[in-house]
Amino acid sequence: MLNTLPIVVFSAAMVFAGVRDLATMTIPNWLTLGLALAFFAFAPLVAMPLAEVGVHSAVGFAALLVGMGFFGMGWIGGGDAKLVAAIVLWVGWTQALPYLVVASLLGGALTLIILGFRTLPLPGILVRQNWLLRLHDRSEGVPYGIALAVAALLVFPDTDFFRLAVALG
Numbered sequence: 001m002l003n004t005l006p007i008v009v010f011s012a013a014m015v016f017a018g019v020r021d022l023a024t025m026t027i028p029n030w031l032t033l034g035l036a037l038a039f040f041a042f043a044p045l046v047a048m049p050l051a052e053v054g055v056h057s058a059v060g061f062a063a064l065l066v067g068m069g070f071f072g073m074g075w076i077g078g079g080d081a082k083l084v085a086a087i088v089l090w091v092g093w094t095q096a097l098p099y100l101v102v103a104s105l106l107g108g109a110l111t112l113i114i115l116g117f118r119t120l121p122l123p124g125i126l127v128r129q130n131w132l133l134r135l136h137d138r139s140e141g142v143p144y145g146i147a148l149a150v151a152a153l154l155v156f157p158d159t160d161f162f163r164l165a166v167a168l169g
Contacts, residue, residue, distance in 0.1 A: 003168035006042035010035070010090055010156060014149040017083055021145030023131045027079030035086040036060070039161075046164040052092070056161075059096050060089030080144050087152045091159045098158070103151035110147045 013035050021027050039060075043053045067081025084103070091099050118138050126132050134140055156162055 003046065003165045006038070006046060006165050007156075007162065009038050009042070011153060013038075014087075014152045014156075018146040018149035021079070021143040021149075022135070025077075025134055025140060025143055027077075027083050027145045029079075029082065032079070032082040032086045035083075036089055039086075039089050042165075043161075046161065046168060048161065048164055052160065056089055056092045059093045060085050063088040063096070076144065077141060080148060083145055083148050087148065090161055091152070091155055092161065095155050095159045099151055099155040102154055103148050106151050107142075107144050107147035110144070111142050114142050 013031060017027050017031055020031070039056070040053070043056075048056075064081065064085035067076065067084050068078075070076045071078050071081045084100075087099065088096050114135065118136055122132065122136055135143070
């Protein structure tokens with residue numbers, strides 16, 4: 001049971017992040033901080049070697065620095081930058097590039113879908129839904145956290161963290 005707890009926590013955090021970003025266009029700091037802290041709490045539980053924890057930490061920190069640079073240039077939201085860093089902390093060096101590629105492809109597709117959606121009129125019954133109005137608003141950004149979360153769920157089973165957790169069972 002304990003070996004599945006990290007998998008459940010990570011997966012639930014991804015679902016919550018994606019839904020929250022869709023509904024509010026925000027990813028809360030407590031979620032990304034909690035996800036990062038959960039990694040450090042669960043790494044010993046799955047018997048991840050300390051050196052590997054260090055590599056995961058370094059790649060997560062590098063992702064945070066790059067993400068903050070992208071945020072500073074106005075390319076992504078701050079919540080997205082922090083979420084990517086927390087996710088990369090979990091997926092590690094070996095799956096960071098595959099994760100980023102999948103997230104980019106999904107993010108591009110999501111962006112095209114939302115841009116297309118924004119060209120269509122909203123049916124009268126839907127105009128009372130604030131989250132849909134925000135999603136439909138051309139002046140708003142794209143809730144990229146959806147793509148980030150889905151990509152994480154797709155890549156996570158291929159990570160060393162996941163394999164270590166499953167091996168304990």
